[in-house]
Amino acid sequence: MCGIVAIFCHAGSHRVDRNELRLIRDHMARRGPDGMGEWFSPDGRVGLGQRRLSIIDLSETGAQPMSNEDGSLWVVLNGEIYNYAELRQELIAKGHVFRSRSDTEVILHLYEEEGIEAVHRMRGMFAFVLWDGRENKMLAVRDPFGIKPLYYAVDQGVVRVASQVKALIAGGGISREIDLGSLVGFFLWGSVPEPRTIFQGIRAVPAGSYIVVAEGGPSAPVQYWHPRKSYLGRQNEQKTREDIIEETRQALLDAVKYHMVADVPVGLFLSSGVDSNVLASMIAETRDTPFDTITLAFEEFEGTNLSETAFAKETAERLGARHHQRVFSEKDFCQSVDDFFAAMDQPSIDGLNSFFVSKAAAEIGLKVAISGCGGDELFGGYxxxxxxxxxxxxxxFLPKSEILASAYERIGGKIFFGRRKEKFRGLFRFGPTLDGAYFLQRALSMPWELDLFLKKDALNEGLRDYDPLPDVKFHVDRSLSTLENVAILDQAMYLRNQLLRDMDWASMWHSLEIRVPLVERFLYEKIAYFAMRSYDRRRYKWLLAQSARPELSGEFIRRKKTGFLIPVEKWMTRLVGENLVEKKNVSRKNWALFCMRVFMENAGVKDASRVLLT
Known part of the structure; x- marks a missing residue:
C-alpha cells in the first residue's frame, strides 16, 4: 500500500516541476511512512513518485519507482498483487530475470509479455502508473472494483495522476474550483458519484478501467471489467444446491488464502456479523498460527443488544485468535474529529466506522487488516x-406521467411525516422504473430538497450538469433479473462511491492497509451468479453462513444486523449544534451539510459561501 504520483508533460515545451511532484507525493506521507522515491525521465517530461508502506518484500529492492532491466519501463504501484508469486515463477520460466521479491516488479515483466492485457492476470487491489519509454506513453490503471483510488487532472499539455484528490490540490497546479454537478451529486447520494470529484479539474480513473496518455493527450477511460460480467451469459448453467454450497466455500477459502499473503502480520476486523465471522473461521482454517482480531466497543452500548463485543470475543476465543477490544467514547470522537476531517479525501457522510477501527488496529501495531466489507453486495444483505x-x-405497471408524479408529490407533502416523508413523495416519480427505484432507495435527498443546502444559482447550474438517473442506467443490463441488477448497482455505486473510497482514506490516515476478500473479480466470476440465484430474503446470507467450518449458529444468522454501528446521532448533535437542516435531531442531511462545510474549509475552498447555505 502506498501513495503514488505521476506527471507527464505530453505537449509543448513543459517540463515536470520537481517541487510540485514532491509536494503531491509528500502530502501522502501517511499512506507511506516507510520510504519515498522518485524518478524523472532524461528529457524532464515524465516524473514518478511514491510514498511506501512496506507490506511485501520489506527490503530496499522493493522500493519504487521501479524499472525493468533496460530502464524502458517504469512503474509505481499502490496496492497488492496477491498472486504475484505464481506469476513470478511463470515469468522466470519464460526467461525473465527478477531483482526483487516484490509484486511491483511482476507488473513490469508481465507487461513486457502481454501489454495492457496483463491486467486480466492480476489478482489483487491495485492502482498503478506505468511509463512505457519504448512507445512514449503512460498508462494509469485501476483494479476491477476500484478498491484503490486513482485520480487525474488534465491541464494545458500536462497530465497529473495521484492516489488522492487533496494531494493533487496540494501540488499547487490544480484549481480548487468546486464542480457544482458533483456538489449536487453529493447531496443527492451522500458521496460524490464517480468518475466525478468535488473539484472541476480532477476526475477518477473509473474502477476496472485505464487511461493511456500519449503525445496527443489522455484517452477516454477504457473499461476492461465490470461486475455485470459475472452474471451475463450464465442463465443456462445448472448446479445442485450441494454443488453451489461447496463451490462457494472453496472459492471463499481461495480468496482468503490470497488475501493473507504478506511479509507482515495480517489482522481481522471482527464484529458480530456473518461476514467477518465467516472470514475469521476461514483464516483460522488456512493458518497454523494465531492471528489478531479487533472489535470496536462503545460506552453508550454497554449492556445493550447493540454491543458486538460478546459475540466477537466468543468467536475469537473459539478460533484461538489474539483478541483486542477498543472502547471508544464521545470524548474520543471529539478528540479525533479534526483528524477525521483532515483525512477525508472527498466529502462523505460515512467513514467514521472505518476511521475508528483503523485507528484501533494501528494502535496494536498492525499494518494490514482484513474487512468483511462487500458481503452484503455479493450475498444480498441490504x-x-x-x-x-x-x-x-x-x-x-404505472404509465410514466409527470402529472401523476407531481400531483402525488404535492399531496404527499401534506400527508406524510417523518424521515422518509420525501421518499414517499417521490414514489410515483421514481418507483416504477428500476433506475428510479434504486435511486429512491439509496438517495440521501430528493432533488426538490436541495434548496436546503445550496443557493439558487449554484443549485440550478448543478442540476443542469448532473442527473442521477443516467448514472444508475449505465450499470443496468435489461437481460438480467431485477435482483441481479440491484446487486450490480450496489457493487458499482454504493460499494465503490461510498464504502471502498471512505475505507481507503480513513485507513491510510493511520498507515493501515485494509483488504477485502469479498470484493474480488476472481471470486465474483466463480460465485456471484449463484449467490443471487440462491438468494432467500427469509434466510439472511445463508450461503455465506454455510461456508464457515463449523457452520455459524442460528443465533448469528438471526441476529439483527448492526455492523460497526456507531452512536453518531448523539455525538453529532453536540458537534453540529444548531446548524440544522431538519430541526429536532441531527439527521444524515444535517451531517452532510456539516461535512461539506468542514471539507471545503479544510481544502482551502474560498467560495464556499457562494454555493452553500449557511
Missing part, C-alpha cells in the same frame, strides 16, 4: 434487495 424489486413489481 434492504435494497427487497425494496427495489418490490417497487418494480408493484409500481412498474
Amino acid at each position: 434492504p435494497s434487495f427487497v425494496t427495489v424489486p418490490a417497487m418494480n413489481r408493484y409500481l412498474g
Whole structure:
C-alpha cells in the first residue's frame, strides 16, 4: 500500500516541476511512512513518485519507482498483487530475470509479455502508473472494483495522476474550483458519484478501467471489467444446491488464502456479523498460527443488544485468535474529529466506522487488516434487495406521467411525516422504473430538497450538469433479473462511491492497509451468479453462513444486523449544534451539510459561501 504520483508533460515545451511532484507525493506521507522515491525521465517530461508502506518484500529492492532491466519501463504501484508469486515463477520460466521479491516488479515483466492485457492476470487491489519509454506513453490503471483510488487532472499539455484528490490540490497546479454537478451529486447520494470529484479539474480513473496518455493527450477511460460480467451469459448453467454450497466455500477459502499473503502480520476486523465471522473461521482454517482480531466497543452500548463485543470475543476465543477490544467514547470522537476531517479525501457522510477501527488496529501495531466489507453486495444483505424489486413489481405497471408524479408529490407533502416523508413523495416519480427505484432507495435527498443546502444559482447550474438517473442506467443490463441488477448497482455505486473510497482514506490516515476478500473479480466470476440465484430474503446470507467450518449458529444468522454501528446521532448533535437542516435531531442531511462545510474549509475552498447555505 502506498501513495503514488505521476506527471507527464505530453505537449509543448513543459517540463515536470520537481517541487510540485514532491509536494503531491509528500502530502501522502501517511499512506507511506516507510520510504519515498522518485524518478524523472532524461528529457524532464515524465516524473514518478511514491510514498511506501512496506507490506511485501520489506527490503530496499522493493522500493519504487521501479524499472525493468533496460530502464524502458517504469512503474509505481499502490496496492497488492496477491498472486504475484505464481506469476513470478511463470515469468522466470519464460526467461525473465527478477531483482526483487516484490509484486511491483511482476507488473513490469508481465507487461513486457502481454501489454495492457496483463491486467486480466492480476489478482489483487491495485492502482498503478506505468511509463512505457519504448512507445512514449503512460498508462494509469485501476483494479476491477476500484478498491484503490486513482485520480487525474488534465491541464494545458500536462497530465497529473495521484492516489488522492487533496494531494493533487496540494501540488499547487490544480484549481480548487468546486464542480457544482458533483456538489449536487453529493447531496443527492451522500458521496460524490464517480468518475466525478468535488473539484472541476480532477476526475477518477473509473474502477476496472485505464487511461493511456500519449503525445496527443489522455484517452477516454477504457473499461476492461465490470461486475455485470459475472452474471451475463450464465442463465443456462445448472448446479445442485450441494454443488453451489461447496463451490462457494472453496472459492471463499481461495480468496482468503490470497488475501493473507504478506511479509507482515495480517489482522481481522471482527464484529458480530456473518461476514467477518465467516472470514475469521476461514483464516483460522488456512493458518497454523494465531492471528489478531479487533472489535470496536462503545460506552453508550454497554449492556445493550447493540454491543458486538460478546459475540466477537466468543468467536475469537473459539478460533484461538489474539483478541483486542477498543472502547471508544464521545470524548474520543471529539478528540479525533479534526483528524477525521483532515483525512477525508472527498466529502462523505460515512467513514467514521472505518476511521475508528483503523485507528484501533494501528494502535496494536498492525499494518494490514482484513474487512468483511462487500458481503452484503455479493450475498444480498441490504434492504435494497427487497425494496427495489418490490417497487418494480408493484409500481412498474404505472404509465410514466409527470402529472401523476407531481400531483402525488404535492399531496404527499401534506400527508406524510417523518424521515422518509420525501421518499414517499417521490414514489410515483421514481418507483416504477428500476433506475428510479434504486435511486429512491439509496438517495440521501430528493432533488426538490436541495434548496436546503445550496443557493439558487449554484443549485440550478448543478442540476443542469448532473442527473442521477443516467448514472444508475449505465450499470443496468435489461437481460438480467431485477435482483441481479440491484446487486450490480450496489457493487458499482454504493460499494465503490461510498464504502471502498471512505475505507481507503480513513485507513491510510493511520498507515493501515485494509483488504477485502469479498470484493474480488476472481471470486465474483466463480460465485456471484449463484449467490443471487440462491438468494432467500427469509434466510439472511445463508450461503455465506454455510461456508464457515463449523457452520455459524442460528443465533448469528438471526441476529439483527448492526455492523460497526456507531452512536453518531448523539455525538453529532453536540458537534453540529444548531446548524440544522431538519430541526429536532441531527439527521444524515444535517451531517452532510456539516461535512461539506468542514471539507471545503479544510481544502482551502474560498467560495464556499457562494454555493452553500449557511
